[in-house]
Each structure stands twice: as structure tokens, then as C-alpha cells.
Amino acid sequence: MNESDHTTPWEACYRELGPKLLLFARQWVPTPTDAEDVVQTAFIKFWQHRPDAHPEHYPLLYAAVRTSALDFRRSGERRLRREANPAVEVLREDSTFFDHGVEQREDAALVEAALRELPSEQREVVVLRVWGGLTFAEIATALDQSINTVTSRHRYALEALRREMKPYSHERH
Incomplete structure (x- = not known):
């Protein structure tokens, strides 16, 4: 056993x-x-x-x-x-949000800085979706919001994160 x-x-x-x-x-x-x-x-x-x-x-x-x-x-x-x-x-x-190793500190710092720039409502949806692994329906239940509100906040957050992270994306290639 x-x-x-x-x-x-x-x-x-x-x-x-x-x-x-x-x-x-x-x-x-x-x-x-x-x-x-x-x-x-x-x-x-x-x-x-x-x-x-x-x-x-x-x-x-x-x-x-x-x-x-x-x-x-x-x-x-x-x-x-x-x-x-x-x-x-x-x-x-x-x-910090993350507990990370030496090789990931720079990337984690960039993501953390970008997350800090998001409105709290968008940030919590991204954290629940990306790191929490919840579906939009589960997030809507957890936050007592409509699924449309949750998906919109997620979409706006990802757009903002892309804009914030874009200057760094070319440095990685």
C-alpha cells in the first residue's frame, strides 16, 4: 500500500x-x-x-x-x-510574485513588472487562468463575475502584457 x-x-x-x-x-x-x-x-x-x-x-x-x-x-x-x-x-x-531560480530571474522580473502595471481585476484573471489553470467558467464562479466580463478582462490583460513585453521580445531572438 x-x-x-x-x-x-x-x-x-x-x-x-x-x-x-x-x-x-x-x-x-x-x-x-x-x-x-x-x-x-x-x-x-x-x-x-x-x-x-x-x-x-x-x-x-x-x-x-x-x-x-x-x-x-x-x-x-x-x-x-x-x-x-x-x-x-x-x-x-x-x-515578488514568483519563487524562481537564478536562470529565470530576469524573465520573471519582466513579467512581474508587466503584471504590476495591469489593473487588479485584469491581473487576478490572468493569474487564475495562466498559473491557476482555471477555465473561464471557473474564474467567473470564483470571482462572482459573468463569463463575458472574465473573458474581456483576460483579453485586455493579454493585450496589455503583449504591448508591455514587446520591446523585450526581439532581445530574445
Whole structure:
């Protein structure tokens, strides 16, 4: 009997979606550790409401992570205001979306910079589609938006990313 025979549906779900959800959470929180906390909180809350973890529920996990991340950010902002810190910058310039190796740092930096330029609504759709691997229907469910809105945001984001990345494309050839 191997280890996978003892895996619960939620363990399998966490193993499959954990890294994707961490990347998704990084849009709203300042550090990778905060993203881990947000994802874990979302999993626990979601598991309490849906203990039977089926793949058709997975898009709702993205919505739970988004809600947890926004709650986390709001609570941090309130704490900072209470502590009289005049400004809060959720995604610092020195923080990164990706955990990457040396050979990919330059490309990752270019993509990160281009992603930062996107409106948050477009950025979250791209992250869910490209790195989360969700379908447009699943993204629409996760974000509580129409599929037309989601596909439009994706299209506009890709157009903006192409424009932003075009100066660098000829350097690679």
C-alpha cells in the first residue's frame, strides 16, 4: 500500500492547488508567509463548510482565498492606521510574485513588472487562468463575475502584457 492510498480528498486538493492558491494570494498580501497564512485560513474555513472536497468545488476555493486575502489586508491596514503609520503598501516593490531560480530571474522580473502595471481585476484573471489553470467558467464562479466580463478582462490583460513585453521580445531572438 503506498502513501497515495491514505490521502484524503482535502490532502490531494491541497497538494494540487496549494502552490496555485499561494500565487493567487500574493496579489493582495505583502509577503509569501502572509500568503501561506491566507491560503491555510481559506482552506480551513472552506473545509469546515465543504468537508467532502470535490474538484467541482475547487474554483470556490479561489474565491475563499481572495476573500481571506482581502480580509487580511483590511485588518493589516486597520492595524497600521491604529499604529499611526501613514501609508500601507500591500505589494512592495521588492516583493515578488514568483519563487524562481537564478536562470529565470530576469524573465520573471519582466513579467512581474508587466503584471504590476495591469489593473487588479485584469491581473487576478490572468493569474487564475495562466498559473491557476482555471477555465473561464471557473474564474467567473470564483470571482462572482459573468463569463463575458472574465473573458474581456483576460483579453485586455493579454493585450496589455503583449504591448508591455514587446520591446523585450526581439532581445530574445
